[in-house]
Amino acid sequence: MNKNYSNSVCRYLLIKLWEDVRWKIIFLFLALLFFNGTYRINQFCASFSIAITPWIFPHVLSRISVHYTLIIGFLMILCNLPFWDNDSTFALTRSGHLAWGIGVLKTISVVSLFFVGYIFVLSFIFLLPSLSFERGWGKVLMTFAKDNSLNSQYSPWLSISNAIVTRYSPFQAILLSLFLEYLCLNILALIVLLVNLLLKGNIGIGAGLITASLDFFIRNDVGDKSIRFSPVSLTNLSVIDPTQTSFFPSPLYASLFLLCLYVCFCSIAIWIIAKRKYRQ
Amino acid sequence: MIQINHLTKSFGSAIVLNDVSLTWESGMIHGLVGQNGSGKTVLLKCICGLMRYDTGEILINDKQVGKDIEMPPDLGVIIENPGFIQRMTGYNNLKILAEIRKKISDDRIRETMTLVGLDWKSRKPVSHYSLGMKQRLGIAQAIMENPSLLIFDEPFNGLDKNGTKEIQKLFRELMQTGKTIILVSHNPLDISEMCNTVVEIDAGIIRKRS
Known part of the structure; x- marks a missing residue:
């Protein structure tokens, strides 16, 4: 079978996912979550007649409960990886397993990109009535970051991180968090894929969620070096230190670690499929 | 030509295909009948390369499925729904x-x-x-x-009498153009009249050939 069929497989799987009602429900739920989480910030801006900048995204990832909810939604969309159900027989017999596997990896990349993009848009779309663009973090985010009581009153759901606004410019923070979150989602989906390939039943989502929940344990003990091995923790810019003056990992370390993990998991997945080592 | 030699497949301790050997000539319609759970669909999945088999070999035009070829390259299939x-x-x-x-x-x-x-x-x-x-x-x-190779698992499911006749006619026409067709059914009456050969499988063992 031809490996070049992988693009067609990716297209086929994306069409199938698009037609699936699951992602629509999840995306709607996430939109409601963000609406509910940001309307008080809008109220704050309206009552003081000040505008807010759209640089919320890095802060979304620094709040563990919010981030975990997003990950649950993402993994639910891809929980039946590698999509080898009876419905796929017609396509699978045309492509072959290897092209299918490569197509699945491409599908994961596209879905992750789409998901990160969606969360990025959600992070500011409901703030449109109070939004203004400027290069810095802006008055509102800086005030929230510095004043814990204000933060908990108007933004209990989101929590604007002081560590992020002091260590990064908005441009740096957005780019870095988009990149790290994209890699993290890819890695979690690959964990789901690998577990589903090797073990019976679609239990990969459980493994993905356990990996994501490492973040809970690590945050309870911030001094723990294990933060360096948790993919979800490494997307949180409040525990990544570009100045290298603390024990926190650097942005370079986080990027390289996630990139290596991604390449490693992709290679293992291809090897399992090519050598037909998967469970049936 | 499809040649199956001493094929065995099991799931845990349950043996689903037990030393199955068959030869199906090209350009003919071949029938495979058997009760539900007799191993028909598993055999088809093995032929298509969708499922690995434990021992034995499946040769399609002298190329072994799972070794020389991952799947038959020129295949049309309906398996299950x-x-x-x-x-x-x-x-x-x-x-x-x-x-x-x-x-x-x-x-x-x-x-x-x-x-x-x-x-x-x-x-x-x-x-x-x-x-x-x-x-x-x-x-x-x-x-x-x-x-060139067509595999149909229960192809007449849901078809009325006229529909069944139309599709049977279509299969005969396809055979006349040189296609090899494998028809599978739990009901021998569905397929026996139009098949050149019929094999009955029961509990993973080939019982009858005609």
């Missing part, structure tokens, strides 16, 4: 499947749908199709790329 994207039209379903290999034109898809008795212009989604229409669409996807 026809799986389509329910909210898309029949035509669009065939189109996205055809785009995987990009071997055929849109005209060929339309022609095949007409051949199996479906209206390619219909905007009806597959979810609104009857079981018989889904079966016809499944047959259309199997034959549209003109493969």
Whole structure:
């Protein structure tokens, strides 16, 4: 079978996912979550007649409960990886397993990109009535970051991180968090894929969620070096230190670690499929 | 030619295929009958390369499935229920499947749908199709790329008497153009009259050949 069929497989799987009602429900739920989480910030801006900048995204990832909810939604969309159900027989017999596997990896990349993009848009779309663009973090985010009581009153759901606004410019923070979150989602989906390939039943989502929940344990003990091995923790810019003056990992370390993990998991997945080592 | 030699497949301690040996000549219609759970579908999945087998070999034109070839390269298949994207039209379903290999034109898809008795212009989604229409669409996807080997698991499911006759006629015509067709059914009456050979499988063992 031809490996070049992988693009067609990716297209086929994306069409199938698009037609699936699951992602629509999840995306709607996430939109409601963000609406509910940001309307008080809008109220704050309206009552003081000040505008807010759209640089919320890095802060979304620094709040563990919010981030975990997003990950649950993402993994639910891809929980039946590698999509080898009876419905796929017609396509699978045309492509072959290897092209299918490569197509699945491409599908994961596209879905992750789409998901990160969606969360990025959600992070500011409901703030449109109070939004203004400027290069810095802006008055509102800086005030929230510095004043814990204000933060908990108007933004209990989101929590604007002081560590992020002091260590990064908005441009740096957005780019870095988009990149790290994209890699993290890819890695979690690959964990789901690998577990589903090797073990019976679609239990990969459980493994993905356990990996994501490492973040809970690590945050309870911030001094723990294990933060360096948790993919979800490494997307949180409040525990990544570009100045290298603390024990926190650097942005370079986080990027390289996630990139290596991604390449490693992709290679293992291809090897399992090519050598037909998967469970049936 | 399909040659199956001493094929064995088990799931845990349950032996599903037990030393199955068969030879199916090219350009003929071959029948495989057996009760539910007799191992028919597993045998088909092994032939298609969708499932690994434990021991033995499956040779298709002297190439071993799972060793020399991952799957038969020139294959059209329906195994179990026809799986389509329910909210898309029949035509669009065939189109996205055809785009995987990009071997055929849109005209060929339309022609095949007409051949199996479906209206390619219909905007009806597959979810609104009857079981018989889904079966016809499944047959259309199997034959549209003109493969030399066709495998149909319970192809007459959901078809009425006339529908069954039409599809039987279509299978005979396909055989006359040199295709090898394997028909599988739990009911021998469905397929025996149109098959050149019929094999009965029971509890993973070949019982009868005719």
